[in-house]
Amino acid sequence: MKKIFILCAVLYAIQLQAFDWGSSGITIVEKGEKDGKAELLLKDSKENPFSLSYTTKPDDSMLQSVVRLHGRFREWKNLKINSIKFFYEQGGLEISIMPKSFTYGGKELAAYMPSGMQFSYSYLLQYNFRINIDRLFVRIAGDFESEDALCSKIMTAIENPKEYIKKREPEYLLTKLEALEMKYQRLADEFYKLRSASLMLHNSGFFSSPSPIEKQLINRVIELRLKDPSLNRDKIAETLEKEKVKASSREIDLILKVYFNDFNK
DSSP states (O other): OHHHHHHHHHHHHHHHTOSOSGGGTOEEEEEEEETTEEEEEEEOTTOOEEEEEESSOOOHHHHHHHHHHHHHHHTOSSEEEEEEEEEEETTEEEEEEEEEEEEETTEEGGGGOTTOEEEEESSSEEEEEEEEETTEEEEEEEEOOOHHHHHHHHHHHHHSHHHHHHHHOHHHHHHHHHHHHHHHHHHHHHHHHHHHHHHHHHOOOSSSOOOOOOHHHHHHHHHHHHHOTTOOHHHHHHHHHHTTOOOOHHHHHHHHHHHHOOOOO
């Protein structure tokens, strides 16, 4: 068992060295491991530094993607990188870029990115990060098409953040929808109380004080009228009598007046 363990360790060590960084113009500056996570400090042929961390060793294809993506980011015409970090996990890359400067359309975009830019890559490069505009955090997310397309999207968000959020941010729309639902429910409750008060106020006789009308009766009269708008008070009374629902003509008449603005007999 001990020999098998040693053999596996040797094979794993060989695997770590399998990728030829040098052929891609990359130099390993430093290697380390802590708490099961390996980290490589690297630099390209122009002495630009970057790092790669992983808990599970990426295959050569993914390592080649690291080299390729690093080169692509370094070629951006508007972006100067302060640091770029790659982290490999669950078959994909997470990429964090802290800009030194990011100028587009006369604006310094880096000033709006306190946490930098975050990208992910498995077979497609995507971005998902937030920019801070007057204490309003706006999410910038999507599939990466080009540097200009991303810069244009960021500029649109900076120039009109609220409109940008309304059109693109699902969380914002959900929050607004929930707020509208709460407002609708509050207004519906208030309207119901107002109608109930109106029914109660008018549901009185010469010798009797105002009394409430049963909610069940109100709902049934409304249901019948909505189902057949031609039903008048007498027809509704006949239906309720057949259903053995106790209701006076006054009560039916009041419900029709308050809920349907129907003052016909």
